[in-house]
Amino acid sequence: MVENDRFGSLLAHLILILGVAAVVFPVYVAVIASTHAPGTFLQGVMPLLPGSHAIENYRTVIFEGRAQAGAPPIGLMLWNSFVMAMMVAVGKIAISLLSAFAIVYFRFRFRIFFFWVIFLTLMLPVEVRIVPTYAVVANLGLLNSYAGLSIPLIASATATFLFRQFFMTVPEEMLEAARVDGAGPMKFFKDILLPLSITNIAAMFVIMFIYGWNQYLWPLLVTNDERYYTVVMGIQRMVTGADSEPLWHLVMATVVLAALPPILVILFMQRLFVKGLVETEK
Amino acid sequence: MARIVMDDLHKVYPGGVKAVTGISLDIADGEMIVLVGPSGCGKSTLLRMVAGLETITGGTLKIGDRVVNQLEPADRDIAMVFQNYALYPHMTVYNNLAYGLRNKGVPKAEIERRVQEAAGMLQIADYLDRKPRALSGGQRQRVAMGRALVREPAAFLFDEPLSNLDAKLRVQMRVEIRQLQKRLGTTSLYVTHDQLEALTLADRLVVLNAGQIEQVGTPMELYRRPATVFVAGFIGSPAMNMIDMAYLRDRGAAPSALPGGTDLVGIRPDDLSLTPPPGPAMVLQGRVALLEPAGAESHIYVTLDANAQPITVRVPGLPEVTEGAVVTLHAPLEALHPFNSASGKRTD
Ligand SMILES: Nc1ncnc2c1ncn2[C@@H]1O[C@H](COP(=O)(O)OP(=O)(O)OP(=O)(O)O)[C@@H](O)[C@H]1O
Ligand SMILES: [Mg+2]
Numbered sequence: 123m124v125e126n127d128r129f130g131s132l133l134a135h136l137i138l139i140l141g142v143a144a145v146v147f148p149v150y151v152a153v154i155a156s157t158h159a160p161g162t163f164l165q166g167v168m169p170l171l172p173g174s175h176a177i178e179n180y181r182t183v184i185f186e187g188r189a190q191a192g193a194p195p196i197g198l199m200l201w202n203s204f205v206m207a208m209m210v211a212v213g214k215i216a217i218s219l220l221s222a223f224a225i226v227y228f229r230f231r232f233r234i235f236f237f238w239v240i241f242l243t244l245m246l247p248v249e250v251r252i253v254p255t256y257a258v259v260a261n262l263g264l265l266n267s268y269a270g271l272s273i274p275l276i277a278s279a280t281a282t283f284l285f286r287q288f289f290m291t292v293p294e295e296m297l298e299a300a301r302v303d304g305a306g307p308m309k310f311f312k313d314i315l316l317p318l319s320i321t322n323i324a325a326m327f328v329i330m331f332i333y334g335w336n337q338y339l340w341p342l343l344v345t346n347d348e349r350y351y352t353v354v355m356g357i358q359r360m361v362t363g364a365d366s367e368p369l370w371h372l373v374m375a376t377v378v379l380a381a382l383p384p385i386l387v388i389l390f391m392q393r394l395f396v397k398g399l400v401e402t403e404k
Numbered sequence: 405m406a407r408i409v410m411d412d413l414h415k416v417y418p419g420g421v422k423a424v425t426g427i428s429l430d431i432a433d434g435e436m437i438v439l440v441g442p443s444g445c446g447k448s449t450l451l452r453m454v455a456g457l458e459t460i461t462g463g464t465l466k467i468g469d470r471v472v473n474q475l476e477p478a479d480r481d482i483a484m485v486f487q488n489y490a491l492y493p494h495m496t497v498y499n500n501l502a503y504g505l506r507n508k509g510v511p512k513a514e515i516e517r518r519v520q521e522a523a524g525m526l527q528i529a530d531y532l533d534r535k536p537r538a539l540s541g542g543q544r545q546r547v548a549m550g551r552a553l554v555r556e557p558a559a560f561l562f563d564e565p566l567s568n569l570d571a572k573l574r575v576q577m578r579v580e581i582r583q584l585q586k587r588l589g590t591t592s593l594y595v596t597h598d599q600l601e602a603l604t605l606a607d608r609l610v611v612l613n614a615g616q617i618e619q620v621g622t623p624m625e626l627y628r629r630p631a632t633v634f635v636a637g638f639i640g641s642p643a644m645n646m647i648d649m650a651y652l653r654d655r656g657a658a659p660s661a662l663p664g665g666t667d668l669v670g671i672r673p674d675d676l677s678l679t680p681p682p683g684p685a686m687v688l689q690g691r692v693a694l695l696e697p698a699g700a701e702s703h704i705y706v707t708l709d710a711n712a713q714p715i716t717v718r719v720p721g722l723p724e725v726t727e728g729a730v731v732t733l734h735a736p737l738e739a740l741h742p743f744n745s746a747s748g749k750r751t752d
Contacts, residue, residue: 204693295490298457303551304478317494397607 128366149284149381156180163370175371183375199353202271203335204383206352209272210334211327218278218326219319222285223311227297244279254319256343266347275334281326288322324394334383353380394403405560406468406481406591407433408454414462414630415449415615422451425615426463434589436582440638441612447595448563450612454593455484455561463582469559473604478507483552484561488568489537489544497523497531501554515554522553525584542573549581559591560585566601578604597707599641603627611635629741631749636741642703644670644741645715651708652686659686662742663751670741673703673718676733678725685734690715706731738743 137201152169155163158173180230183196224230225237248255255274264270292315314324341352351359357376408431415424423446429436439447452458454465455478464471472480491500498519505515523529524638526546536544545565552560564580566574585592596602602609603623610616611626611634619631623639632635636644648669652658662669680687690706693714702722705714717733725731742751 293488293490295486295488296492298455298477299484299486299490299492299551302482302484304475304507305503314492314494366649389523401657 126366131226135402151330152374152377156371156378157373160369160371178370179375180379183372196353196356198349199351199356200379200383202268202350203352203354204379205268206271206337206339206341207331207334207383209268210275210337211330212280213272213276214278214330215323215326217276219282219285219323222289223351225282225288225316226289228309228344240279240281240282247335248275250312251342252339259344265344268350270344271341271350271352272334275337275340278330281330284322284326285319288319292318321394324391328388328391331387335384407431407466408559408593409466410450410463411465412463413450413453413460413465414686415453415458416461424453427612427615427617428463429610429620430616431591431621433592434591436585436592436594436604436605436607437571437610438594438596438608439610439612440596440599441618442638443597445612446615447612451563451593451595452562454480455482456480457484463704469672472652478504479578479651481558482561483555483559484559485548485552485563485565485713487564489536489548491544491547491551493536496533496535497528497539497550500536500547502552504551504555512540512637518554519550522550525582526550527718540610541569542577545569545573545577549584553584558591560590560594562592562594562596564596565594574598574601581605586611599639603639606624609639611638628654630670632698633668633670633743633745636743640672642673642716642718644672644708645676646670646713646743647688647708647715655688657686659740661737662740665744666742666751668745670743671715671735671739672741673716675739676717678717678719678723678731680735681736684737685738686737688733688735690713690731690733692725692729692731695723695725695727697722706729706733 139222151168154170154172155168156179157176158179159171159175162169162173182271184194199208225233225240259270259274260263262270264273297310300314305313336354337352338354338358339351342355345351345355353376357373357380360373360376408429410427410429410431413424413427414422416422427450429437439450440445441461449458454467456472456475460473462585465473465479469484474584492503495503501519501522502515505518508517517560519532520529523532526549527547528543528550531539531543531547536547537614539547545568550564562581566577569577570750571604578601594605596605606623607621609623610620613634619626619635626639628637630644633646637646647669649658649662649669655665686706690708692704693704693707696703696705701718701720704717704719704723704725705716707714743749744751
């Protein structure tokens with residue numbers, strides 16, 4: 123029994139380690155590649171130790187950008203991505219909080235109907251409705267704008283459901299106490315529901331921020347002005363857009379930089395998660 | 405401070421459940437009314453109708469001299485203490501108390517004064533900076549009370565506020581609630597399951613049954629002269645014994661002086677004794693089924709032949725009877741409660 127268990131746990135660890143390696147190795151290669159001189163990558167041998175051109179490569183990517191690589195300086199692209207991801211994440215959370223609030227706490231006509239309409243949108247991600255959505259955005263004159271980048275992505279059935287589930291666990295007495303205390307619906311929402319949902323909001327924020335940050339197809343469609351390029355699509359431009367061979371060392375440096383903000387968001391939000399886990403009580 | 409007048413109140417829930425059917429009650433200013441009754445009889449519903457948390461489907465409700473049927477809870481000038489306290493978990497104790505006052509636009513200094521005063525009265529001044537999760541059940545209970553106190557309302561509404569506390573703390577809080585209520589002189593409506601709580605807290609006791617009032621009166625009135633069989637069985641512990649007149653007649657034990665229409669006789673376990681009392685008494689014979697010592701007193705369960713339900717006798721100390729022995733029980737005639745079983749009403 124004990125022997126078996128040990129074997130089992132060894133096996134489990136082996137599989138886990140293999141899995142982690144499979145995920146981490148490409149990232150490692152990207153980091154390594156971003157520290158080598160221009161030609162190294164094209165020689166066919168992939169170096170596995172850091173090179174000596176790290177500072178030079180990153181400086182090029184950050185400050186020069188287009189001149190050599192066929193894309194705007196990464197700073198602007200990072201900013202665009204950030205704005206888009208923020209608008210998507212904040213917008214999604216705001217809208218789904220309000221819709222969940224309406225569905226759980228108000229008895230209005232066709233409530234169930236709206237509930238199912240929201241549910242249906244789960245089956246219609248951007249990729250499915252991309253042509254009509256593009257037409258709408260184009261007709262509204264929102265091409266090449268932050269609004270065009272983010273608004274079509276803002277509705278979120280997932281977040282609405284999450285908040286609905288959470289709201290339903292808040293005891294009825296809490297609402298009644300608030301009513302006796304003179305809090306109207308919006309005051310109850312702001313003073314009681316929002317603070318209670320804070321860990322859920324943090325979780326949603328991380329997920330939705332990364333969702334917005336990683337958008338590729340949509341920004342590619344609605345922007346053709348460099349000023350609105352996001353970093354993920356920018357990478358693609360760098361690979362295909364330049365006349366010469368792709369400058370892999372610079373592409374990799376961009377990739378590494380592009381991966382940083384989501385990681386920072388996770389690290390930052392993690393504190394909130396942990397706090398939320400410790401303080402689970404309603 | 406206010407009078408509360410219920411006039412023919414009705415509540416029909418959307419599903420068609422009739423929870424309250426025609427309750428009229430006039431509560432004097434400063435009075436403490438306790439609502440008791442079996443589970444599901446509509447106590448909470450009635451209280452919540454007064455609070456404004458349930459709509460009133462019929463009748464009128466006045467608090468002070470305003471009809472409040474259509475008013476929001478916050479505008480009724482009441483405060484409610486919930487069974488599960490319903491404290492806001494993310495606010496400190498101070499903010500829990502202050503929240504309602506801030507919503508009303510009470511000036512900061514006044515809020516501070518009221519919170520400190522309530523905290524002092526309830527001995528929670530040391531916890532004002534804590535969140536509810538860092539408090540014991542009893543302390544949370546006090547905070548819930550404090551939230552009601554600071555509003556300085558016309559009426560307090562309590563829905564089984566002590567049912568989540570252990571027995572000892574219950575007694576302590578019961579006493580404190582009563583003292584506080586007397587001192588503030590605030591009209592109060594209190595719902596409870598607990599007999600003892602009901603008897604000790606109430607100025608007047610209201611016994612509800614199936615959405616209607618069975619009887620209203622001071623605890624001692626209800627105890628001494630229950631108006632219906634239901635109240636007789638509900639108030640008093642152990643419950644009153646009920647004996648069929650037919651049985652008494654067969655034994656020749658039926659007292660002759662009972663009013664007409666009496667076919668059921670109630671005797672409190674306290675009124676039965678093993679030795680003859682000074683005055684005229686009814687005498688019964690039975691067999692001891694069980695002797696139950698309970699500290700200062702003992703309960704003897706005696707089976708009368710033909711009567712399925714054993715009758716309970718409460719005697720002080722530990723009597724010298726053995727289980728299975730035949731005993732003679734004496735009940736003073738003036739202690740008998742005559743009822744008519746068809747109408748359920750008292751006959752004298
Ligand atoms: N929201 C509701 N919808 C429909 N029926 C309800 C609702 N709330 C309560 N009832 C019904 O109304 C009746 C009275 O309920 P209420 O909660 O007032 O009883 P109670 O006397 O407080 O009981 P307990 O002592 O168990 O708390 C019950 O039959 C109950 O099933
Ligand atoms: Mg109840």
